[in-house]
Amino acid sequence: MHKYAIEIFYSDDDNGYIAVVPELAGCPAFGESEEQALQEIKTAIELWLSTARKLGREIPTPRGRGVLRDLLDERLRPDATSCE
Numbered sequence: 844m845h846k847y848a849i850e851i852f853y854s855d856d857d858n859g860y861i862a863v864v865p866e867l868a869g870c871p872a873f874g875e876s877e878e879q880a881l882q883e884i885k886t887a888i889e890l891w892l893s894t895a896r897k898l899g900r901e902i903p904t905p906r907g908r909g910v911l912r913d914l915l916d917e918r919l920r921p922d923a924t925s926c927e
Contacts, residue, residue, distance in 0.1 A: 846905040847888060851880050866903045867891050 851862045862872045862884035872887045874880030895902050 848906070848909075849881065849884055851877050851884075862887075864888060864891075866906060 847864045847866055849862055849864055851860055853859075854861045857873060860874045860877050860880035862874065862880040864870045864884065864887075867888065870884070870887050870891045872880055872883035874883050892902060894900075
């Protein structure tokens, strides 16, 4: 299993949890609980990687927590645009 960072958050709009892998564009998953979202994103990661291999696309090297740290640092910059 690859060591990609996973971000899970609650979505009021969807009434459930969304899981994303910041390093894998277009790789989200949904679950009614955090645990379900985590299981779904694990499946989504494997499908994303399998499809990328079949299409000959570049597969990012996992940066793990480093990518989440970078995203957090970016959001905390004074000049960063708020997502709200």
